Amino acid sequence: MRGSLQSALSRLIQLLETRLGAALIDNHSKNPIHLTIASQALLPNALEHRYVYRTTVSRA
Incomplete structure (x- = not known):
């Protein structure tokens, strides 16, 4: 489970970096x-x- 979470987080960071055009x-x-x-x-x-x-969200 930990490996899949780390992999998902890595993909999310890569997506953000691509959209922002900068390394994070x-x-x-x-x-x-x-x-x-x-x-x-x-x-x-x-x-x-x-x-x-x-x-x-907490007020909704």
């Missing part, structure tokens, strides 16, 4: 994972969207 994870570092400058720039916006989504 530094593939040269294995442990710990390092975010690229592009993903660091996107992170605050993504967290804000997550917060808005969660607060909206």
Whole structure:
């Protein structure tokens, strides 16, 4: 099960990278994972969207 979750997550990240046209994870570092400058720039916006989504869903 863990392998399939990791595979699905990898595919999701690849899809996001393709749509954004930028790498999100530094593939040269294995442990710990390092975010690229592009993903660091996107992170605050993504967290804000997550917060808005969660607060909206919890009110429904």
